Amino acid sequence: EIQGFSKDRLKKQCTHVTTLTGKKLLERRSNEGEGQVEQVEELEGSGCGFVEDTSLDLQVGVVRPFLLLASQDAAHDIDTLRRYK
DSSP: OOTTOOGGGSOOOEEEEEOTTOOEEEEEEOTTSOEEEEEEEOOTTTOOSSOOOOSOOOOEEEEETTEEEEOHHHHTOHHHHHHTO
């Protein structure tokens, strides 16, 4: 099955990249497999070198009874804490 697979059946994809300085780039591959990089945006002081995730992470892992592992979001959520009391 793997030997019969053709790369031509793959969809072309673009990858959005944010560098450490906040510069935003768009990466594409040509049909020959060569990489192309296109600068999309560069605004001084407007970007971070990471993708900000503003959603709450309320997952709690029970390592042992009375030993939990969670993010600070779960530690600040009273309903989550009560569930694992």
